[in-house]
Amino acid sequence: MAKPRIAIFDLACCEGCQLQIVNMEDELVQLLTLVNPVEWREAMSDQSSNYDIAIIEGSVTRSADEMRVRDIRIRAKYVIALGACAMQGGVNKLKNNFSLQEVKKEVYGYAADQAQFDTFRTKALAEVIKVDFEVPGCPIEASELAHVIKCLLTGRRPKLAEHPVCVECKMKGNCCRYEYDEVCLGPITRAGCDARCPSNGFWCFGCRGILPDANMDAAREAAALHGKSFAVLQSKLELFGSE
Ligand code: SF4
Numbered sequence: 001m002a003k004p005r006i007a008i009f010d011l012a013c014c015e016g017c018q019l020q021i022v023n024m025e026d027e028l029v030q031l032l033t034l035v036n037p038v039e040w041r042e043a044m045s046d047q048s049s050n051y052d053i054a055i056i057e058g059s060v061t062r063s064a065d066e067m068r069v070r071d072i073r074i075r076a077k078y079v080i081a082l083g084a085c086a087m088q089g090g091v092n093k094l095k096n097n098f099s100l101q102e103v104k105k106e107v108y109g110y111a112a113d114q115a116q117f118d119t120f121r122t123k124a125l126a127e128v129i130k131v132d133f134e135v136p137g138c139p140i141e142a143s144e145l146a147h148v149i150k151c152l153l154t155g156r157r158p159k160l161a162e163h164p165v166c167v168e169c170k171m172k173g174n175c176c177r178y179e180y181d182e183v184c185l186g187p188i189t190r191a192g193c194d195a196r197c198p199s200n201g202f203w204c205f206g207c208r209g210i211l212p213d214a215n216m217d218a219a220r221e222a223a224a225l226h227g228k229s230f231a232v233l234q235s236k237l238e239l240f241g242s243e
């Protein structure tokens, strides 16, 4: 039986999530026995319009992107949103906190008024097309992508962690960043990264996205116990939680 054909595409992003795939090494070799990559600009020069699984990294920020992802959706049986940029708009949605004119001026200076730039408010992939699976993180956990692909190939539904980063953080025995007089988004952020940031001396900045049923009241209370206002917590949410 022919192996499913897989294509990887990128939109507005830093391509760091694709780099995580390139760095998968042993796991990548195993995955290549299961799927046949037919397009992946970061790793190969071949191109194809015939694929079963499309992995899309990055946010939709231009009408050209919108047309491109609609075309990919028509061709692919499954679409996977790769990383925070694709899944929730990621850092690219910071742009949405300003007017488009301000953003253009910041980037293009005097030329902003003189030329037509194909740009609009940042959208997550699911705001434009149907997405079948999502792999969170900035960057992703490569093992999580491998898990999603294997589930897809075996007809299972991959599940994302439904508990907050704090659970993994506590299991690692970390001292809480609040004890260092910092504000951490761990109580409301989706786990699955093994509490990478608090385990390395940094607060969680919420890159895996806010849990759908996040207990904001408890997060507010925890922050208040350490003399931190809810406004500070909310300002931290802007980086990965802008609309
Ligand atoms: S999610 Fe983060 S690492 Fe991945 S492409 Fe976007 S900015 Fe880069």
Ligand code: SF4
Binding pocket: 165, 166, 167, 169, 170, 174, 175, 176, 177, 178, 184, 185, 186, 187, 195, 198, 203, 204
């Ligand atoms: S608030 Fe942050 S540092 Fe504290 S336990 Fe939760 S994840 Fe760890």
Ligand code: SF4
Binding pocket: 137, 138, 165, 189, 190, 193, 194, 195, 196, 197, 198, 203, 204, 205, 206, 207, 208, 209
């Ligand atoms: S600790 Fe938070 S910011 Fe760091 S990788 Fe995990 S979810 Fe992302």
